[in-house]
Amino acid sequence: MLSTINKLKPALRIGLIGMAAVSLSACVALYRNHGYVPNDEDLAEIQVGVDTRDSVTEAVGTPGSAGVLRDSGFYYVSTRMRHYGATAPKVVSRELVAISFNQSGVVQNIERFGLEDGRVVPLSRRVTSSSVESNTFLRQLMGNLGNFNPGDALGE
Numbered sequence: 001m002l003s004t005i006n007k008l009k010p011a012l013r014i015g016l017i018g019m020a021a022v023s024l025s026a027c028v029a030l031y032r033n034h035g036y037v038p039n040d041e042d043l044a045e046i047q048v049g050v051d052t053r054d055s056v057t058e059a060v061g062t063p064g065s066a067g068v069l070r071d072s073g074f075y076y077v078s079t080r081m082r083h084y085g086a087t088a089p090k091v092v093s094r095e096l097v098a099i100s101f102n103q104s105g106v107v108q109n110i111e112r113f114g115l116e117d118g119r120v121v122p123l124s125r126r127v128t129s130s131s132v133e134s135n136t137f138l139r140q141l142m143g144n145l146g147n148f149n150p151g152d153a154l155g156e
Helices: 002-025 040-044 053-060 137-143 150-154
Strands: 029-035 074-084 090-101 107-114
Touching: 040 053, 053 074
Parallel strands: none
Antiparallel strands: 029 074, 074 090, 090 107
């Protein structure tokens, strides 16, 4: 029996070392990059008052998003997030390049913003009131049993 225990000690030791390595690797921060922002050299090719939407797309690529209105700008957004263990992901850095156009589609302004320039925008929730808030599904179903008239369904 002692020889069996002595044979298991190295395997147990390797198993414990492996478990420790796996548990420590779960604590390593992982970074994810989302989006695209053109670099300064590419933005230097764009001339304010000269370039149009098409020439901007050719120079720096298609934007990640654009304004809702036809005459609004292009927006290039890049975000770097840190995932650490079981905690929620946290935004480490965010960069935004906004290219605005005038009414004729010519570049009017180029701006660069970072996470430090951001402002928290409070959102207001508009919820339509409902008359079924306190009624469960079964209560609503049973409540409609007395309201059914077979003659209405037959067209009489």
